[in-house]
Amino acid sequence: MIPASNAGTGREERGTAVAGAETADLAALLIELKNRSGLSYGVLAKRLHMSASTLHRYCRGEALPPEFATVERFARLCRATPEEHAELHRRWIAADTARQRDRKGPRPAPEEPPGEPEPSSAPAPRRSGPRFALAAAGALAAALAIALLAGLLTGGDGEDGDDAATGASEQATEPAPLAVVTRPYSLEECAGRYLVDRPPSQVPPPPFETDAPGWVRALGAVPAGEQLVELTIQGTETETVVLRELRVRVTASGEPLPWHLYGGYSGCGGGPVRTTAFDVDLDATAPRPTAVAGQDDLPLWVDEKEPLVFYVDARADAKDVSWYLELDWSSGDRAGTLRVDDDGEPFRTSAISGQTEWGYMIGGTEWIDAATGRPADS
Secondary structure (H helix, E strand, O other): OOOOOOOOOOOEEOOEEOOOHHHHHHHHHHHHHHHHHOOOHHHHHHHHOOOHHHHHHHHHOOOOOOOHHHHHHHHHHOOOOHHHHHHHHHHHHHHHHHHHHHHHOOOOOOOOOOOOOOOOOOOOOOOOOOOOOOEEOOEEOOOOOOOOEEOOOOOOOOOOHHHHHHOOOOOOOOOOOEEEEEEOOOOEOOEOOEEEOOOHHHOOOOOOHHHHHHHHHHHOOEEEOEEEEEEEEEEOOOOOEEEEEEEEEEEEEEOOOOOEEEEEEEOOOOOOOOOOOEEEEOOOOOOOOEEOOOOOOOOEEEOOOOOEEEEEEEEOOOOEEEEEEEEEEEEOOEEEEEEEOEOOEOEEEEOOOOOOEEEEEOOOOOEEEOOOOOEOOO
């Protein structure tokens, strides 16, 4: 059973504002998982690299974890089910959204225009049906990922080089009433592979998930074979925004990179299974997102209180591909296109060309051959 709670507080912990009932809902599930696991606060806190008092505050709803990665690691330690992972995702995003809304303060009431307003000719989007574009073990799976990288939002006017080169839309549009948070790197303790143009002696150990962007950028690493991009989309106004179509634009492709192949930590069994909403074959002549069987397809809708999270699982088996996404939206009589990429640059995903994969044991001190276990310098 997944509990709900109506209690909450208004405290702050290290600048992390608490958002009342939403934070209490998250805490109710955290405490249930903790009690079921049989682990003490001290043991869990040590494994999470935090103080026991901080963990107490999270489980009592007195503070909200500033990053979802903390909640995810807690869930793994407590052996949460895929359904519980999904519900933790949903509750954390609700609490974090409320926290951000409280920080901004109440929205000013709009001034009434003179005269009678014209009725809208477009019907209001239906608000029934699923809110999230992915499923796990039969449950809704949605999450606000750690806000690592924001997608570049453009009006789709076709004036930048990438749009001109790939035939992107050139229609002029007004700024989109949307905010997009992009998490393009899925390297975690036991998942994700990257190509790096450096030998093992010059590559630091694999990072934890929250440190992955810095690790990738510092090394110039490129996702190998597959790139899982997580998009969190939320309206910035009260009016509903309909997400109509998602497209893939390829800016360059070539032979797979012959660099060294690095994986996550070896011997830890992998993390929870995460289903994706859209698959993309980057080797195709015209790659396009395809909704995974049994999952919601566009159009979908968002507003400022109802965010949406979905995954794009891009795979490359034969090429080195640079690419980005375009998302068509409409709201009332407004419409446009958002470009979503890696902090202003295209995503890049390269196929693997048969090179040795280097892994890193938990508690180890050096990279090893993932197949044989031999140290890289032997």
